[in-house]
Structures are given as C-alpha cells and as structure tokens.
Amino acid sequence: MPQADSDLARPLRLLGLAAFASAASMRWCDALLPVLSDEFSVTAGQSAQVVYAFAIAYGVMQLVYGPLGDRLGKYTVVSFAVLACTVGAMGSALAPGLGWLTLARVVNGAAAAGVIPLAMAWVGDNVPYERRQPVLARLMGSMVLGVIAGQWLSGVFADTLGWRYGFVGVALLFAATGVAMRVAARAGDSTPADPADARLDAGAAGVSNFERMRRVVRDRHARLILAITAVEGGCAFSAMAFAPSHLHERFGIAVSSAGAILALYGAGGYLYSRSVHWLLARMGPLAMARAGGLLAGLSWVLFALAPGWVWTLPLCLGSGMGFYMIHNTLQTQATQMSPGQRGTAVSLFAFALFSGQSAGTGIASLFVDTLSTGAVLAACGIGLVLLGFVVAKIELVADPAARPAR
Secondary structure (H helix, E strand, C coil): CCCCHHHHHHHHHHHHHHHHHHHHHHHCCHHHHHHHHHHHCCCHHHHCHHHHHHHHHHHHHHHHHHHHHHHHCHHHHHHHHHHHHHHHHHHHHHCCCHHHHHHHHHHHHHHHCCCHHHHHHHHHHHCCHHHHHHHHHHHHHHHHHHHHHHHHHHHHHHHCCCHHHHHHHHHHHHHHHHHHHHHHHHCCCCCCCCHHHHHHHHHCCCCCHHHHHHHHHCCHHHHHHHHHHHHHHHHHHHHHHHHHHHHHHHHCCCHHHHHHHHHHHHHHHHHHHHHHHHHHHHHHHHHHHHHHHHHHHHHHHHHHHCCCHHHHHHHHHHHHHHHHHHHHHHHHHHCCCCHHHHHHHHHHHHHHHHHHHHHHHHHHHHHHCCCCHHHHHHHHHHHHHHHHHHHCCCCCCCCHHHCCCC
C-alpha cells in the first residue's frame, strides 16, 4: 500500500530541502557574471560559460540517473547525488581561475541532475495518483524558492563577504542535507516503494538502460508528454532568457534591476504551489492547464507591449504562476508514463524540458537581432497559449495498466 502521510512527512521534507539546494545552485551564478568578469579579467560572454556548463551537464546526466534510480533506489541515489554536489560547490569556492570554476560547475551540474527528477519519481512511487499533484506542487514550491534564493543570495554574498563564501554556504547546505538523508535512509525512514510499483520495478530488473528508455518512448502517450514538454521548455525559458534584455533595452533600467523583476516569475510559481489545492478543486488539472497557458502566454504578450517597466511587475508574476499551472500537470503525468521504470521516465521528462530550453533559446537568439526582444517574447507567449489548449486535450492517465497498449 502507499505510505501513510505521517510516514512520508520526513522524507518529503528532506527531498524538499534537497530540491531547494539543487535549484539554488542551478541559478547561483546568474548574478555573479559581472563579478566573475572582473575577478578573472574576462568578458561577460566568457564568464557565462559557468552557467552553460552547469546546464549542459545537468541535461545530459538525466539519461544516466533515471535508470540508476530504478536499479538502486531513487531516495538512495538522490542522497548520494546531494553529497556529490558538495564537491562541486566547494570546488567552485576554491577555483583559482575561470577554467577550474567551469569544471567545478560541471561537477555540480552533473551531481544536481540526480536530485529533482528522482525526487519526483520517488513521490510517484509512494503517493497515490489522486493525491500526487499537490505533493509534487509542494516539492516544486521548494524548488522555486531555491531559484529565488540562488538569484538573490549570490549577489548578497558578492556584495558583502565575497562570492567565494557564497559557494561555501551552498556546499555546507548540500553536506548537511546529504548527511541527514543518509541518516534517514539507514534508519529506514526513506520508505520503500508501493508493492505494486515494486513488482513493476522487479519485472525490469536486469534490463539495460537503453531498453528502459525504449520501453518509455515506445508508448504514444509518453511520446506526447515528452514532445509537449520540449515545446513548453522552448517557449517558457526563451521568454525568461530575453526578458531582462528587453527591460534593459526598452526602459533603460539596470540589468540588476531587470533580474530582480524577473525574480517575480519564481514568486508566481510559489504562489501556485500554495494555491494548487484550491485550483484543482475548482478547475481540475486539464482546465487548470488551459488557464495556465492563457495566463502565462498573455502575460508575456502584454509584457512585450508594456508602456512602462512598472506594468511588467504583475505580468512577470502572472507568467510564472501560469507556467507552473501547465508544468505541474505535465509533471504529474510524467510520473505515470511508465511506473515500471519511473525514474527513467521522469529523467526523460527533465531531459525533454532542458533540450527544449536549449533549442528554443538558440532559435530565439537568431531572431532577437533581426526583429526585437519584444517580438520574441510575444511569439513565446502565443506559443504558450496554444500549448495550454493542447495540454487540455491530452488523456489523463491514473492507471497505465488500464490503458490499451499502443
């Protein structure tokens, strides 16, 4: 049987803390690029490699951690991944040059890739489908708070104690969380999977990683979810990437102020995580996804047309809340794509999201110079509106075994 709420409380808190730390480390360098440029006497473009390096390692390693979690246990893999993040964060603090810092960020990204997707998969194993979306939303709330903290606290450290001390703080957070998770695991508090899921996992024992991935993608419903997620990543993250530039170019505000405005995107996500019960009770997941697409998409279109930067404040909040209304619905379906190899399925979901982000941002960058940042933001917004209607038409899957084979 699925675990009782009281049995889930401690591991969920620890997984939430791990997700917070992972998300904070992901966005930790955003505000540091000017500081790193001065520290290592390089251009801003060159210093940005510390951001790209983390993202590339994070995306590629999704294909490793999913099957590994299915084989060794998701909670176990997450706990060791968190401890490994300590090495990357401390290496960043001690890096003597930009090359070493980039290498440390690769290590951090490769390790952090094993945290959030497998935490989602663990929830899928231990929380019944009818109660899963609110639990995933709370986990997502921890992640969003981590994004906000990473963007803000890195700048605070840089302006006070120094940017290296910020990485030391991140390393200590990873170390404390990892140790707590290992202690919980040894005490038996990590909770085993539901017996039904355990039987499915047992059926996949001894199966190669490639075969696990093939089992996921051969299902038409899984392919649809992955394709939608890639498009979602392309539209949503392309808009996020060029929003600060739009604010800076159109309204002449400082880049740091533009970044602070963008932090409201994360605040919108957190607002969603606190209101998800109310939204699901009144709308259901599909209608909520359609409303989320409208909210996020129209917010970006109006963001592009705003006559003053003050107008962008509520629009940034709305775009963030709308995105997570769609994304959380897709997250929940990702945990149901293939319960027999749920870790693999959720990691493929994360891989699709990051692949879409990379491709979408690359394509958008081709049009920013020839058209404008506003045109790119508006196009991304229209894409999100259409995507919301597409998600609202998908077949919700609560029991994959009951769905006809395709």
